[in-house]
Amino acid sequence: MNERKDRLKIIKKLIKENKIDSQEKLLELLSNENFNVTQATLSRDLKLLKVSKVPDTSSGYYYSLLEEELQKVSEERNIMDINRGLLSINFSGNLGVIRTFSGYANSVAIAIDNLELDEIIGTIAGDDTVLIVIKEGLAPDELLKQLRDRFPELEL
Amino acid sequence: MNERKDRLKIIKKLIKENKIDSQEKLLELLSNENFNVTQATLSRDLKLLKVSKVPDTSSGYYYSLLEEELQKVSEERNIMDINRGLLSINFSGNLGVIRTFSGYANSVAIAIDNLELDEIIGTIAGDDTVLIVIKEGLAPDELLKQLRDRFPELEL
DNA sequence: ATATCTATCGTATATTTATACAGCATTTAA
DNA sequence: TTAAATGCTGTATAAATATACGATAGATAT
Numbered sequence: 001m002n003e004r005k006d007r008l009k010i011i012k013k014l015i016k017e018n019k020i021d022s023q024e025k026l027l028e029l030l031s032n033e034n035f036n037v038t039q040a041t042l043s044r045d046l047k048l049l050k051v052s053k054v055p056d057t058s059s060g061y062y063y064s065l066l067e068e069e070l071q072k073v074s075e076e077r078n079i080m081d082i083n084r085g086l087l088s089i090n091f092s093g094n095l096g097v098i099r100t101f102s103g104y105a106n107s108v109a110i111a112i113d114n115l116e117l118d119e120i121i122g123t124i125a126g127d128d129t130v131l132i133v134i135k136e137g138l139a140p141d142e143l144l145k146q147l148r149d150r151f152p153e154l155e156l
Numbered sequence: 157m158n159e160r161k162d163r164l165k166i167i168k169k170l171i172k173e174n175k176i177d178s179q180e181k182l183l184e185l186l187s188n189e190n191f192n193v194t195q196a197t198l199s200r201d202l203k204l205l206k207v208s209k210v211p212d213t214s215s216g217y218y219y220s221l222l223e224e225e226l227q228k229v230s231e232e233r234n235i236m237d238i239n240r241g242l243l244s245i246n247f248s249g250n251l252g253v254i255r256t257f258s259g260y261a262n263s264v265a266i267a268i269d270n271l272e273l274d275e276i277i278g279t280i281a282g283d284d285t286v287l288i289v290i291k292e293g294l295a296p297d298e299l300l301k302q303l304r305d306r307f308p309e310l311e312l
Numbered sequence: 313a314t315a316t317c318t319a320t321c322g323t324a325t326a327t328t329t330a331t332a333c334a335g336c337a338t339t340t341a342a
Numbered sequence: 343t344t345a346a347a348t349g350c351t352g353t354a355t356a357a358a359t360a361t362a363c364g365a366t367a368g369a370t371a372t
Contacts, residue, residue: 004320022358038322043360047217052210053359054222055203061330066210066222073230081266103283107263110237127259160350178328194352199330209329217360 004045007035011045012065019062021053026063074114075151081111083155091140096132105130115151119143160201163191167201168221175218177209182219230270231307237267239311247296252288261286271307275299 007030014020014029023042030037037045046063053061085104090097100108109125112132120143121133134143147156163186170176170185179198186193193201202219209217241260246253256264265281268288276299277289290299303312 024358039359040323040361041321043358044321047211047360050211052208052220052222054208055206061203064208066208066226070222070226070229073226074233077230077233077270081263084266085262103259103262106241106259107266110240110263114233125259180328195329196331196353197351199328200350203330 003035007037008045008049010035011042011049011051015051015063015065019056021056021061021063076153078111078114079151079153081107083153084108086155089144089156091134094134094136094138096134096140096143098130098132100128100130102128104128117147119146159191163193164201164205166191167198167205167207171207171219171221175212177212177217177219232309234267234270235307235309237263239309240264242311245300245312247290250290250292250294252290252296252299254286254288256284256286258284260284273303275302 010030010033011026014026014033018029020026020029023039023046027037027039027042030042049065051063051065054064054066056062085100085108087099087101089099098105098108105125105128109123109130112120112123112130119135119138121135123133124131134140144156147154166186166189167182170182170189174185176182176185179195179202183193183195183198186198205221206223207219207221210220210222212218241256241264243255243257245255254261254264261281261284265279265286268276268279268286275291275294277291279289280287290296300312303310
């Protein structure tokens with residue numbers, strides 16, 4: 001009965017889509033989605049998800065996944081930067097070669113660096129080409145798959 | 157008796173410098189700084205500051221000024237990107253001309269755009285040059301001053 | 313199969329936090 | 343000056359949240 005996982009997902013969704021100011025309210029919404037738990041469990045869930053209650057501008061509070069938002073902000077920017085310059089990507093051995101519009105290689109490489117991917121050891125940028133050195137033993141296909149998984153917006 | 161203002165400042169500092177997991181603890185620290193208030197007042201202060209209590213990785217909670225952090229993260233990145241490419245800046249009329257290392261113009265321009273400055277209407281990037289169009293009526297000196305004020309790390 | 317471990321949960325409760333209300337000082341209006 | 347309005351606070355308490363403890367179910371090992 002791996003209900004918790006599903007529940008966590010729904011909680012995330014509910015928090016994003018609604019302004020919720022107490023666990024009690026969230027419990028109701030959960031109940032509508034056919035998850036029936038107690039406040040105690042919900043409290044634990046929120047801790048797992050690192051959800052916190054932030055003071056609102058007007059006069060109240062609401063729950064928010066701030067850590068995620070923080071990551072997202074910076075991640076989104078990087079992905080935009082990559083997409084902006086990227087023309088193609090190809091592999092040979094443990095090297096990836098990205099072709100970019102002229103002059104964009106640097107910004108693409110910086111953005112890739114900023115993603116801090118375990119799978120990538122480092123990058124070098126020319127004018128319209130970025131060389132990516134992939135971690136030993138990792139197959140390019142595997143890397144591509146993981147990237148697409150993790151960053152669906154990435155146009156690879 | 158404008159004690160609250162001072163207190164809010166100290167609270168910010170304390171929150172940045174310590175891992176605080178309850179208002180009670182924060183009250184102690186405040187007391188050390190010679191601010192003696194009740195938990196009720198502190199709760200109100202935290203609301204004003206939009207401080208929230210976030211779940212910690214390990215197993216606890218701590219107070220954090222997330223809104224500020226979120227802005228900072230994205231701002232810091234932009235400033236890094238600018239500094240990385242920037243060689244010089246000069247003005248003529250309502251235009252600013254930034255020279256960059258070859259290939260960096262684009263990433264510098266993007267970063268400037270991302271700062272969303274009221275004073276700047278737009279930018280265009282070549283390969284090693286960024287053109288900045290300044291808001292009508294604003295003197296270049298004034299713009300520089302404001303930028304340095306607002307972003308001390310910026311190497312202009 | 314039995315024992316041991318692990319993860320998840322509810323109950324009950326402790327802890328923490330927000331706020332209604334009243335008081336006081338300061339400011340503003342009359 | 344007096345009255346009304348405003349901002350800030352403490353007290354007391356309500357409301358919200360976290361957690362100790364025990365129970366249960368499923369997994370893993372013996």
